[in-house]
Amino acid sequence: QLALLDYFFPGFSTLANAIQKYLHIDLNFYIPILLLIGALTLMWNYASSYFWEQMENYFMSVVDIRTDDEIYNILMSWVAAQRFSQGARRFVVNTNLNSRSWYLWRWDYDEDNEDDGVEDQTNGSKKKKALSYTPSFGSHYFWYRSRLLLFRRSCNREQGSSLLASEKEEISISCFGRNPWILKELLLEARAMHMERDRQKTLIYRGTLRSSSSDPTWQRCMARTSRPFSTVILNEKTKKDLVDDVTDYLAPATQSWYSNRGIPYRRGYLLYGPPGTGKSSLSLALAGFFKMRIYIVSLSSITANEENLASLFTELPRRCVVLLEDIDTAGLTNTREEDKNQCASGSATEPMEPGQITQGNGNTNNPPAVLPTGRLSLSGLLNILDGVASQEGRVLIMTTNHLEKLDKALIRPGRVDMIVEFGLADTDMTAAIFRAIFARLEGDDGPKDTTADDLLLDPVARAALSEEREKKRCADEARVIALALEFAAQIPAHEFSPAELQGHLMRHKRNPRAAIDTAAEFVETTRKDRKEKEIKKAEEKRKAEEKRIEELAKKKKEDEEKEEKEKEKSKKEERRKLSKKKSKPKTQRSAESSSSKDDDLSLDSDS
Ligand SMILES: Nc1ncnc2c1ncn2[C@@H]1O[C@H](COP(=O)(O)OP(=O)(O)OP(=O)(O)O)[C@@H](O)[C@H]1O
Ligand SMILES: [Mg+2]
Incomplete structure (x- = not known):
């Protein structure tokens, strides 16, 4: 035994001998017992795992997550x-x-x-x-x-x-x-x-690609506290019309009304306007107001090719808001007819990565030079929006910065039932934005600890205190309203987006006075920034144009050179042919002459 163990653990026999000598313990006696215990444990393990497996198979129910x-x-x-x-x-x-x-x-x-x-x-x-x-x-x-x-x-x-x-x-x-x-x-x-x-939250899902495979899927990306409708500043009538329309559409009786008349139960809204005017904010507020989940896809994102979008749409639940952002992306801006033409001559187009962003070409008479394959085309989107894949009962909201770029087919009634314009801030809106930022709202000062001092007071004193608070609140409100008017007077109407104004006000969110005092400065700098941006853009455009012209010229030159070479080549060819024709008798002659020379030589040698 010891010899065998020695084989696995070198030096074991020496150790065992030493133990026997000094401690008088014979390891030879214990080893079989240990082995037996080991074998038993192994068997028990095996038996119990087998037993568990059988137990699970026959007597247990399992859910895998x-x-x-x-x-x-x-x-x-x-x-x-x-x-x-x-x-x-x-x-x-x-x-x-x-x-x-x-x-x-x-x-x-x-x-x-x-x-x-x-x-x-x-x-x-x-x-x-x-x-x-x-x-x-x-x-x-x-x-x-x-x-x-x-x-x-x-x-x-x-x-x-x-x-x-x-x-x-x-x-x-x-x-x-x-x-x-x-x-x-x-x-x-x-x-x-x-x-x-999540009851008080708006759940936001975004179309993404699954991590393991490249299947598109809706990913819950956040739960935001629902944004109250009142915080999106827009023409009150427009807002009310929109809410009434959605309310009516979502009413339980409406679905049967639609189906009785054979009309697909869908409704679409188009929100358009310059960047930062509240289109996305309103969509979120709407979803929160109706306690619906919102599913967002940006058509300029990587996921938005036809296949992905179609499979995303089939996964939508029955009642939800679908927000399609930036529907003026390239590929959708050409009309359906051009789309067909493009498809017919598809081989000429360069292959592009799905989701690659191309510059939107606003001019519908002038289709873009390359239509990306694998990207969303207009007819593809239309099929998805009202094809078989489309769920009934959803609220579709599309946003764009450029209404004029959109194809008529995309925004015809049935696909888009209501168009809402978002404009730059006018004087009323400016004032409203100011009020929204500076009005003292509940919870602004953190959790109230009124209970402590309120409880100490008797009812009369408590009433007086609350009355005083109410008065203070009213005074505050009046002050903010007056300041808002003052601020609005300094901002020219229809020039700045609510987002820009909000940005400026936020910079002075603790100090309304400073916001008003720096209003003129804000107007100046924003104008200057814009002008600079415009100049930069124009410059870039000019450069691009120049480059294009240069390239064209280069290409032309190359073509010309090529042509010249061709010509030269063909001329040479011709000349060679001509010379061949001419040289035939000549060679004969020369041959003759050489032979005569030879003769001469031979004659010479002979002589
Ligand atoms: N009308 C508005 N009322 C209140 N806040 C607004 C309004 N418009 C814009 N904002 C504020 O400006 C920011 C940007 O707004 P939002 O994302 O809704 O703009 P958008 O119209 O979707 O812009 P884009 O076209 O660039 O997507 C938000 O923080 C929002 O609170
Ligand atoms: Mg937006």
Whole structure:
């Protein structure tokens, strides 16, 4: 035995001899026992894993949770709230519970708006990220509605090393018994909990590509606190018309009204206007107002080719807002007829990456030189918007900066039922924006601690106090209104976008007076900036034009040179042919002469 062990552990026999000599323990006696115990443990392990496998197969129900689906986030936030994960001895701590494969593909991960996974806890004045604990890899038992369930988190070995460490994770929940109803209930509860938290939020989804494959999918990118409608400053009548229209469309009776008349149950809105006039903001506010999710695709983004867009549209839920941004992107600006022509002569077009942005060509009489293949074409978009793939019951909102670039087919009634113009700020709007920034709103000063001193006072004093507060509020309001008028008087109407004004006011958000005093300066600098930008743009355009002309000239020259060469070549050829014809008798002659020479030579030699 010792000799054998010596083979595996060199020096073992020496050690054993030493132990026997000094401690009088015969290892030879214990080794078989140890081996037996080892064998038994091994067998037990094997038997128990076999037993578990069989048990799982026949007596348990299991739900597997995908890490690249939203249910992962939903379930994990539920798990984090459970007692068993608080008590787990080995656990994972996160500040953000979202699945890595989701999180990585967020479009604009915005810290301030990030309340997805965990609510920020306001602790004193400092914001702290809440920590959440979830059980780590392994099996964890827990009680749910007096049933024993098993939460299992394990490494995914199948998907190789192409994934990040945190993506290689599999999650399942199992219950004993062949009926999985309890699992379904758990999932429903998790979803309900998730939705409860999002009640005051506008959920924003963006069309992206899945991380593992390149399938397009809707990715939840953030949950924003719903923006009140009143904070988007727009002509009151237009706003009311829009809201009434959507309300009417979403009313329960409307769908049957549509279907009874054979009209597809869809409604589309087009918002147009210069950048920064509130088009996107209004769309978000609308979604929040009607408590609908909003699905955003920018047609100038990488995902927006025809195939991706079509599959995104088939994934839409029944009731939602779809926001198509920048529909004046290239490819859509030419008319449908030209589109067809382009397709017919498609071979001439240069291949382009999907999503490549081309300069929009506003002039419809002058189609762009290259129409990207694999990119969205107008007819493609039209098919998606009202083809088979399109869900009924959705609210479609399209935004653009250039109404005049759009094709009539895209904005005909049925596709676009209402067109809303967003203009630059007029005097009323300017004043309203000022008021919106400087009005004292509830919660501006952080959580109120009125309770402390209010409770100390008797009812009469308390009433007096609240009256005084009310008076102060009114005075404040009047002051802000007066200041707003003063500010608006300094800003020329229809020249600046609300975003620009808001930017200026925000720079002085604690000091309305300074905002007014610097208004003239703001007007000046913005004008100057704009002029500079325009000059720069013109310069760039001129340069591009020059370059184009230069290139054309170069090409022409090259062509000419080529032609010249061709000509030269053909001339040479001709000459050669001519000379060949002429030289034939000549060679004969020369041959004759040479032979005569030879003769002469021979004669010479002979002589
Ligand atoms: N009418 C408005 N009322 C209130 N805020 C506005 C308004 N217009 C713009 N803003 C503010 O300006 C910023 C930009 O607005 P938004 O993104 O809605 O502009 P947009 O019209 O979608 O611009 P773009 O055409 O460039 O997409 C936002 O912060 C928004 O709050
Ligand atoms: Mg926008």
